[in-house]
Amino acid sequence: MDLRLRQCFISVDDHDKALIFYRDVLGLVVRNDVEYEGMRWLTLSSPAQPDVEIVLEPPAADPDASPADKEAMANLLAKGLLRGVNFTTADCDALFERVREAGADVIQEPMDMPYGVRDCAFRDPAGNMLRFMERPAD
Numbered sequence: 001m002d003l004r005l006r007q008c009f010i011s012v013d014d015h016d017k018a019l020i021f022y023r024d025v026l027g028l029v030v031r032n033d034v035e036y037e038g039m040r041w042l043t044l045s046s047p048a049q050p051d052v053e054i055v056l057e058p059p060a061a062d063p064d065a066s067p068a069d070k071e072a073m074a075n076l077l078a079k080g081l082l083r084g085v086n087f088t089t090a091d092c093d094a095l096f097e098r099v100r101e102a103g104a105d106v107i108q109e110p111m112d113m114p115y116g117v118r119d120c121a122f123r124d125p126a127g128n129m130l131r132f133m134e135r136p137a138d
Contacts, residue, residue, distance in 0.1 A: 007052075021102070086133060092110045
């Protein structure tokens with residue numbers, strides 16, 4: 001079986017703030033910016049992995065979601081309880097400084113983990129947790 005990851009989804013409550021963070025701070029490339037029925041989706045990817053896309057979508061973007069479900073998703077996002085994405089980087093410390101200087105909310109400063117990576121963590125402007133991992137040199 002030939003399976004490959006194509007897209008992952010992250011809920012955001014302000015696409016303009018998210019765009020500044022993901023494009024300008026992290027250096028991702030915008031592939032699509034779509035508005036439909038009062039909602040907006042931004043699709044971005046890393047220049048190093050153009051075939052893997054991150055879709056920034058509104059909380060509970062499903063058109064069949066009830067108003068109560070949409071409110072629950074928005075509340076979970078506001079609390080930072082929705083999952084984010086893990087990235088790899090060649091230099092965790094340099095990336096940490098760049099993202100911290102941009103004003104992102106620091107969750108964890110760079111540290112060596114017992115499972116063999118050096119990583120750090122931030123919250124994006126919507127509160128999603130993002131981890132950045134550096135694997136040891138071979």
